[in-house]
Amino acid sequence: MTAYVIKRLFLMIPTLFGVMLITFIVTQFVPGGPVEQLINELKQRHQTGEVATGLQGLYRGATGLDEERLKEIKAFYGFDQPAYKRFMTMMGKYLTLDFGDSYFHHQSVLDLVLSKLPVSISLGLWTFFLTYLTCIPLGVAKAVREGSPFDVVTSTLILIGYAIPGFMLGLTLLVLLGGGSFWDIFPLRGLVSDNWSELGWFDRILDYLWHMVLPITSMMIGSFATMTLLTKNSFLEEIRKQYVLAARAKGLTENTVLYKHIFRNAIIPLVTGFPGAFIGAFFTGSLLIETIFSLDGLGLLSYESILKRDYPVVLGTLYIFTLLGLIAKLLTDISYVLIDPRIQFDSVDQ
Structure with missing residues (x-):
């Protein structure tokens, strides 16, 4: 390895x-x-x-x-200077994490990315954790109750959610719950309120979470279907295998069979994607969601940089995201071996 x-x-x-x-x-x-x-x-x-x-x-x-x-x-x-010289100079600086200065923001690209991270981390991590914490138990429950009314109803609901565009749901939620034509329950914009610095620490947490409800709901509604059905199909595949029948024949309870034998095998496809999804959560940027809820994050920065031809920002962020993506893929492959000892990369190379 x-x-x-x-x-x-x-x-x-x-x-x-x-x-x-x-x-x-x-x-x-x-x-x-x-x-x-x-x-x-x-x-x-x-x-x-x-x-x-x-x-x-x-x-x-x-x-x-x-x-x-x-x-x-x-x-x-x-x-x-000639293009090849500019490229080689740029790559040489990138090795020392010197991404230059933005043409239009007049600050270093690294500082600019770091200043946008709070919004992207808030959107990405909450979406990541809530998706995993919701979809895995739901997928297990659907696999155990396959074909039941619970399975049919939940499948219908998550597929409807998958079909609804996130930006459309965001606009609908703002009209219904953000002080539009109906109820003024959630804030319209921003990550925190204007008087956030004057609040106590507990009120700050509540204010931050209250601002996150609508954007997070809009972002994660479409990811329920993929993760839930992946979990369900993974568990169904394991449930139908011979070792499950053998475990039941020994008189083991259904919970023991499910959580001691099936769970650790069925969860492999989900856990192995954890490193990449976790790293990606730090740099998640959704242009439409950020625009709708007035959140100045990486999605909006990337879009504006492309329109303005702000090449240091475009190339610098691409370098960072590509490098992190390659590292995430490597961690995913390593996690396969750590979780499932049957996988040996040495034998694959030979």
Whole structure:
């Protein structure tokens, strides 16, 4: 297993390099880069007369920018060097976690990502834990009661929830419960109230949880179906195996058979996905949910960065997410061996 882990770690390097290279190449051909956006902004300001106030002499009407100014702008954004040099310089800095500064937010990419994490962690971790804590017991109950009215009703409800888009549910909840046309029960926006710093510690917790109810409900309603049915099918597959019949023939109780024999085998597909889902929960970003509930998280940051061609943010966050994704996949493979000793990667390599 040690050899397998070392091999996977070495394979991460070309994978990460390839992802960054492809994305970097794509950004070179996408129109509307930061230089073009600045020129368009200067042109619009010139037309409205704003250039004279703060950018005197930079834009010259129909003649545009002179060559010297244009070279200065390109040098400021780093476009005065060949693409391959910029890419190699960027990758060299990324090894030291230096992702540069945002073109438009005027702060380092790492600080910018960290400032958005509270929202994304709140959405991701609550969705992650509540989904696992709800869907696994529900899936077990459905497997034990397969074909019963309970199984049919719950399957219908979770499939209906799966069919409802999260943003549509969020809008509906805001209208019904957020002070729209019906009841004013939950807050409309934000992670906490404006007077949160003035509250006591217990009231702060309650205020935070109260703000999380509607966004979390909107995000997790669609994930119930996948996790619940995966749990149910995994348990049904184990229930029908011979060792279960043998355990029942020995006179063991149903609870003993279920939780001592079936559970530890059926839970393997769910537990092995735990590392990746847990790491991903820290960086979960939902553009529509964040927009609807006025939550400034990673989803909104990524969307705005792509629109503004904020390449340091786009490439820096891509590097972070790709690296964490590769680590999560490795942890998932390792968890297979730790949970199920029958799996041996050494034999697979031979």
